[in-house]
Amino acid sequence: TGLDSGEFADVFSRMGPESASPAADLVRAAQDLARNDVDRGRAHLHQAEARLVTGEPSAAARLSCALLEALTARLTGSPKDAEQAAEAAQDLQRTLPGHLLDRHPELPALLLTHLGSARLWPGRFEDARVALQTVADSKRQAATALAREEALAHLALIDYLDGWPGRA
Numbered sequence: 001t002g003l004d005s006g007e008f009a010d011v012f013s014r015m016g017p018e019s020a021s022p023a024a025d026l027v028r029a030a031q032d033l034a035r036n037d038v039d040r041g042r043a044h045l046h047q048a049e050a051r052l053v054t055g056e057p058s059a060a061a062r063l064s065c066a067l068l069e070a071l072t073a074r075l076t077g078s079p080k081d082a083e084q085a086a087e088a089a090q091d092l093q094r095t096l097p098g099h100l101l102d103r104h105p106e107l108p109a110l111l112l113t114h115l116g117s118a119r120l121w122p123g124r125f126e127d128a129r130v131a132l133q134t135v136a137d138s139k140r141q142a143a144t145a146l147a148r149e150e151a152l153a154h155l156a157l158i159d160y161l162d163g164w165p166g167r168a
Helices: 005-013 022-034 038-054 059-076 079-093 098-103 106-120 125-136 142-161
Strands: none
Touching: 005 022, 022 038, 022 059, 038 059, 059 079, 059 106, 079 106, 106 125, 106 142, 125 142
């Protein structure tokens, strides 16, 4: 995420197929989902989850899975799956050291943006607003700028659809 995401995408695009680990699978899933290739992204995500089951999964790796599950749910319009992923992510956040989460404020912001966006699909505007408003009201930081911008855009869409074009 963030302003340097293009540079990271370039670095990881050179990762060869011989890289076989949960981390490599998570990177591949993220790349595919960023390109809206849900089927490939989901396949890489399930492969990462399967490898995590056989190993000693870290809370950070499981949190990455939950975040990518929320993105997948968003892209497929499944608020139920997004809510399950968000609940799993929130449980995992409690197990991580605070300093790690402090260094990555974009994670909860992205998670709530995905959740709010997934809730928009079936027209659950008020539920979507709750998640998106939390992101919009979050502390202004460079790491959360894109998530906040997207949350504000979705909030404006909700206002417009609710018949408040001036407020939007």
